[in-house]
Amino acid sequence: MLQYFVSVTEDLTITVTLITLLLTLAKRLWAKQPYAVVKGGVVAGNVLSAVFAAVKSTTNLIDTNRWNQYFFYFTICISVLLIAVLILSLAKGRQEGPLALSGAVLSALLIVFLLLYELPNVLSNPKNFYTAGNGVLSVEFLVRLVGWLGALVLMLLYARFLGKCAFNIKKPGIVLTVLSFGLIVNSVRDFGTILGQWVTHARWLKWPIVYNRSDYPWVFPFVRFTANNTLLFTLIIAGLAVAIALILFLQNLHISGDYANPAQKRKLRAHCRHNRRAAVMASLLFAVSILNLTVGYAAVHKKVELSAPETYTIQGNDILIAVEDVNDGSLHRFEYKTANGVQVRWIIIQKPNSASFGIGLDACDVCGTAGYYQRGDQVVCKQCDVVMNINTIGFKGGCNPIPLAYRIESGNIVFSLDDIQAAETKFK
Amino acid sequence: MKKFLALVMAAMMALSCAAALAEDEAGFPEYDIGPEMDNERQVEFFNVSMVYFQPVDMEPVGDSLPRDQANLHIEADLSALENDLGYEVGSWIPYMQIDYVIKNENGDVVAEGKFMPMAATDGPHYGANIYLPDAGLLSVTLTFHSPAENGYLLHVDEQTGVTGRFWTEPVTSTWENWEYVPQTW
Incomplete structure (x- = not known):
């Protein structure tokens, strides 16, 4: 159970964080129509991921590393463009028009590629629940299923509360800053994975320059750093996102704004309480995810030693x-x-x-x-x-x-x- | 707007499906072990090629890891060279035992065990599912036990016998400086 609880959390935390922030920012910056395009990206990403998972599970048509390489090229390029468009959107305050629409399309595409990188693998997990001939009604299968579903629920709840925090924080610029930084960090990680294929001499990679360590001594240490520090990348991106929750919590310690009567004051107080709860929940769910990726990971990969043989x-x-x-x-x-x-x-x-x-x-x-x-x-x-x-x-x-x-x-x-x-x- | 969304989704799906079908080298991409693709070498009378790819289901699992607990399948492909033991050139060598030890730069053992004989669509080989979570500069040492250790016999009479004999002590060969990076399969 824990194995899948950990692996799904590991696969999805960064993706869910970035997509949640992107969706929330789109909702705050743009009118209904561009926002609908961004939501369409979520739907398309999920549908395409399901198609990918099905094709991957049943055929040999998809070489995952090769596909991921293309996703990373797009992800990095779109991230750079999108950060620029989001900054312009925020600065100009235009909710509609070409700028908003281009931002929405870029966001939708980015969401699709982010999902296509991580989600097919997660959706393919259930085929691994069979071990040693267990059927779908075996305890082992059901226990693994519970772990897998539990992690998906954890991610959905985390997205829900993080989204609330990002939507209710007073300055959308904070969300934009966190999102931009997250996209840059994510692009660094993706770039490391791209170079990883070069370092390992992927046969399908037709780059004109062949890698060798003596000519490019910095490449392998960089690839190794990005490959071995998934937790660090997750901590940076999701940790920064949770900073939004903490800021929201501090912003809502006391009611602010004018009120004309006790009823309005109660309403403002309830709003503050609601925001504080969302902030606490987002932080708690982040903590559970990190605990999962540290303690849970260690428990899953703990080497079991057989007890010593006895005498006779x-x-x-x-x-x-x-x-x-x-x-x-x-x-x-x-x-x-x-x-x-x-x-x-x-x-x-x-x-x-x-x-x-x-x-x-x-x-x-x-x-x-x-x-x-x-x-x-x-x-x-x-x-x-x-x-x-x-x-x-x-x-x-x-x-x-x-x-x-x-x-x-x-x-x-x-x-x-x-x-x-x-x-x-x-x-x- | 709904029409636009539907169009975007349909275009994306069509794009991905078309690209998937257009793949000409899809399947089980193999990665070589060894610096700059120097993954082949001669041991005794055969060639050894070290490759790895996605963990696979095997029946039975044997002394290997189940697919969902491993992150790669590593294998030694053996093919006979010119020899006086009766093996056709290019043929596989059965009845061997191959032990493996994988160490990191500090000399710590990160995986060890034995490659089991098995068959796949590309033929028989020795291999195992293993778990190597961290990227690093690794060395892989293989110890080759002679088929004779597992009871493989040779004809030695005048009419039908072979003139060669198997090696009597296990031989080792090490692939150094394997720049290993975990893959997403």
Whole structure:
């Protein structure tokens, strides 16, 4: 669940921030018609992204890196033009006419390209929810779906409250400043990605100059900086946007303006309260996003270490493990080095509310020798993160541990060394 | 205005669909590993070409990462050169084990494991889904175990036997200065 909650937030925070500010500014600067064009960009961007996602998921027609390259060219050029048009619009105060319309068309196009870069990937995520043969009704699928939808809801709420703040802040110039800076920072990031294709010698890139490090020593460090600092770019762009919320909060600590009677005063006070709430909500949702991108990211990419193998007794051709050593409901791991030097691992766990044991190799036919680990009272495949049904451990199939023969004698779980030896083929 | 909006949307959709259909090199773009596309080298009696592209679904997943947890599929394409072991020139070498270690500039191991034998539309190869989140100057070291280690036999009699023998100790080869940049697939 967390994996998709994090990845969707990572993909969309910058895009959602820029589009929200752009939409709000368009609403404040221009009349209904140009504003409708900008909104049309949002609709077109979403529709095209869905088409892209569908084509990407079902055909080999789209080389994403190549397409992104074109999107970045447009995004950078349009950003520069749009900043100029927005500044002129604000300065001249013209809500209609050629300037407003050209600004609206540029905004709509920018929104389309911003969405086309990030949204198809997000919309394609559900096809990855299937792991190890899980169906759409499996717990794993539904849990991932919840994480994915949760992040989309988070982004929508963040956009809603950030939009309210940007609309209600007293000077639209603040929004324009933040948006311009955000677009410039975003263009720097895009430029790094463009150069990334040059550095990696993308075969489709037909630039006349071939990259080599000795001639262009500054390029790779720049590309590396932009590639490895997604969080920094997100913090700068979304952080600046949240500054709008903070300014709005400060502007609405006390009522301002004249009022003729107590009713008007109550109305102004309610307006201030409404703005403060929007500012707090936008800041909180920004904080959740950042927490998601830091703590959540670390949790998702935390490397799981398998617990150390435990000791046992070898008697003749048998391995003996005392029942009392493994009947605590926890996962126990054992290991034996075969004559060929292969480490064969197996696991034992007492089944819930039962005297029987779930026993199998610490490997499965689907995910190989990655192994299983204990998370709370669950047994989880380290490879595919699927939670095992402890009651079915020992049975064949799916991501279950490969069954290993055993018998229980005189208070011991007994394994034949021949069986352990034979299992080495699974661990080679 | 509604007509204008509809026109804009239709134009954009038509543009994107036409461009998508006009793609002549679309599909699975491969990227070479190694500085300035120097991704090929000779090891023993075969050529090794190192490439990477988008993570893929494999069945079974084996010791590799599932597609949604990886960010690239890396592979070593092997093709036999002139040899006295009976391999046709250009053919794949089965039954090998190839271990990989990827290190960053500081010498820290950022990924390691073994390439598994597998087949794709472009033929058999050794490869794995891996996760390399950070751009950096990397080195990739491959250790090639002889097919004999996995029980591959050679005819050695006068009439049908081959004159060559497999290498007896694993051999390694390192691709230095791989300017790696994570890709969006």
